[in-house]
Amino acid sequence: MVADKGKSSSGAGDPARTLELLWRDGAAAPAGRRGPRQGLTVDAVVDAGLGLADGGGLDALTMRAVAQRLGVTPMTLYTYVPGKAELIDLMLDAAFLRMERPPFGPEEPWRARVTAVADANRALYLRHPWLVDLRVVRAPLGPGVMAKYEYELGAFEGLGLDDVARDSALTYVLGSVQASARAELDARAVARESAMSDAEWWDTHEPLLARVFDEEKFPLAARVGEASAIAYGGVYDAEHAYAFGLARTLDGLAALGGAGA
Amino acid sequence: MVADKGKSSSGAGDPARTLELLWRDGAAAPAGRRGPRQGLTVDAVVDAGLGLADGGGLDALTMRAVAQRLGVTPMTLYTYVPGKAELIDLMLDAAFLRMERPPFGPEEPWRARVTAVADANRALYLRHPWLVDLRVVRAPLGPGVMAKYEYELGAFEGLGLDDVARDSALTYVLGSVQASARAELDARAVARESAMSDAEWWDTHEPLLARVFDEEKFPLAARVGEASAIAYGGVYDAEHAYAFGLARTLDGLAALGGAGA
DNA sequence: GGGTACTCTATACACCGTACAAAGTTAGTC
DNA sequence: GACTAACTTTGTACGGTGTATAGAGTACCC
Incomplete structure (x- = not known):
């Protein structure tokens, strides 16, 4: 079972x-094989x-x-x-x-390199949405996992990080990318499954919610939620979320290394 | 079906x-009810x-x-x-x-407030591990979701963010916490399921891997992987990963707002 | 005292991963 | 060339899932 x-x-x-x-x-079949x-x-x-x-x-x-x-x-x-x-x-x-791994230019600033890594991972998740549902800890130590790790570690050259911090930094960047990819994919999947756009969904739920939602009890939520809804036309803007997250992540790393560029 | x-x-x-x-x-039963x-x-x-x-x-x-x-x-x-x-x-x-929501002190710096939000979310995930497996986009707009949103938005006072940026910042922080919580929970679950500690797992896999792994092809991975393994005794250090991620995230936000403290 | 709306139960269906056993195919050995 | 052993492929079966459906029993309204 x-x-x-x-x-x-x-x-x-x-x-x-x-x-x-x-x-x-x-090497498909080792030749001398019965059956x-x-x-x-x-x-x-x-x-x-x-x-x-x-x-x-x-x-x-x-x-x-x-x-x-x-x-x-x-x-x-x-x-x-x-x-x-x-x-x-x-x-x-x-x-x-199968991910692309274009070699980093020797003079390429670390921000550009890390951005390339982040973009590649986002593309990976969009191509293979099921990846966000997997455990990756103790991933199978196959050639793909190794090649990816090797390549992505190379993006953190020039940040002045020791080996341990470099691993942490990579983990952090990948986690951040996965978080926004998850959000994006979730939004897509929900829209597809319910066969209902964000706007339609909101239209059906809004009147019902108005009956139970106490605006005085949640003033911030009401105001910010509305502002975001207006800014993005009621639609979750994945591109914006990714760009925002990546910018924050790079800034956070910059504070760590102290390196410019 | x-x-x-x-x-x-x-x-x-x-x-x-x-x-x-x-x-x-x-209000359990609306009184006049048959059956x-x-x-x-x-x-x-x-x-x-x-x-x-x-x-x-x-x-x-x-x-x-x-x-x-x-x-x-x-x-x-x-x-x-x-x-x-x-x-x-x-x-x-x-x-x-059911999450605790201790009110923020009026003079409490935003770093402390955001840290409190992050800690609370980490605790949430550790108490309810299944939460990391859920879609949260278009979450059910219930009282818990609303109260949490309202409370957590309040943590970003004093960063000089407009409403839209405030929502993005919160999403970003929550994503970062979820990423490290996921990693931590995955590590735990894998260890429990395989009834094998990280160290044992490595012991069984290492000799096999040595046969196929070409250290010259993956020099960085070999060096950094070994350094991390030594630093953490071969064990995934969730506490460290969380602290590292949170520090990066706060620095990234600081760069955004320009606000100190 | 019906009638009716309700709760709870039993049964059944389609689907899942895969254990198990049988049938068929090839290679090595005498 | 026949036999055997190793292998591939298949069919069937089991215990699990969420839940549709139909029935039995209960409490309220008229």
């Missing part, structure tokens, strides 16, 4: 097997998973759906991948591995 | 009914849900488990609450409503 416990991405199974899968190189040839590859399974999750979120990622997309029965997948949790680990590593 | 689509907390059902539930006051008296209350259902989710996460929150805890059959719950999504909405609002 066991099933789908928790938020996935675990490395729950045999660690050796999982690592082997993560670092698998193209029928495998009709698929791990990559094909991972790609099918990515397609489903990118399109419909983790809810759309069912072993049955992956199997159907590949034209096999569900249990066939288990000869390629130990289980769903490990498949998600592989998908995560694959998504990381 | 429909089921559990997505990350819950939707307001998917009839908005009027949901708002009514959110703002329900103690048997209800043996439970919405509050009891919400509390049962909170107990389950606080202890075992959203996975432990099943309608069957809630029902069992209350000594009724699962379908009975549906006379109190339209469905699971709405129950979660109510739980979220209840958790918000």
Whole structure:
């Protein structure tokens, strides 16, 4: 049984097997192997998973759906991948591995470099919305995770940080990007699921809320909420939230390092 | 059917009914009402849900488990609450409503106030770990959500922010706290689920990883990762991450307002 | 004393991840 | 060339989920 416990991405199974899968190189079949040839590859399974999750979120990622997309029965997948949790680990590593990593110019100021890292991560989340629902602590130590970490650490050169602070700074930036990406994706998903725009939603709820909401009890909330609603036309402005957050984050880091540029 | 689509907390059902539930006051039964008296209350259902989710996460929150805890059959719950999504909405609002909100001193500097807000939110997440798994955009506009918003907006007095910027700043602070809370909770959950401490986990994975990991390809990652591991004894230090993040966030806000203190 | 609105219960359905066992296919060994 | 062992693929089945539906019983209004 066991099933789908928790938020996935675990490395729950045999660690050796999982690592082997993560670092698998193209070498499909080790030649001397009995039984029928495998009709698929791990990559094909991972790609099918990515397609489903990118399109419909983790809810759309069912072993049955992956199997159907590949034209096999569900249990066939288990000869390629130990289980769903490990498949998600592989998908995560694959998504990381495929990110663009344009080399930093030697004279490029750290603000530009960190901004590039933040932008790349935002793009990653928008392309793979299901990533925000995953545990990333103790992520599968695959080639994608490693390459991403290596590249992004390089963005903090010139801030005068020691190794420990550099790791903290990166964690902090990534957390900040994930926070705004989550907000953006949530807003999108809610709008799509309810098939209702922010404005429509507000229109249906406003009259009801007026009956229960005591403006005198929440004066600040009423005033600020209204001001924000007017400023953004009643719509959550993801672009603004991201830009605001990134600017704050960079300023916060600048105060840390004392470095200019 | 429909089921559990997505990350819950939707307001998917009839908005009027949901708002009514959110703002329900103690008035249990409206007197002139046919049929048997209800043996439970919405509050009891919400509390049962909170107990389950606080202890075992959203996975432990099943309608069957809630029902069992209350000594009724699962379908009975549906006379109190339209469905699971709405129950979660109510739980979220209840958790918000129960947060402590000690009034800010008139001379209290904004850093202290914002720090208090951040600390309170961190405590909230640690008490109700399932909150990090929820969509909060378009949260149910209940009394808890409103009271929390009102209170927290008050922390940004004296920063010289207009209403729109004040809302953005609050969103930013809350996002930053949630990011570190998520990391902390993920670390905890992974450790508990795998029944393996960080150190043990590393011990089992390290030899395997050494076979595939090319230190020359990832020099920064190797060096920084090792430095962090040594600094924290191989253990993820949530306290440090939170303090670091909060300090950065406050500095970032300071750069925005230009206000000292 | 109906009728009616309500609460609560039992049953059932479609879906999930995956354990288990059987059937079919290939490679190595004699 | 036959046999065996290892492997892939499949079908079936189990225990779990949220909740639709229908029925049984209860308390109020007329």
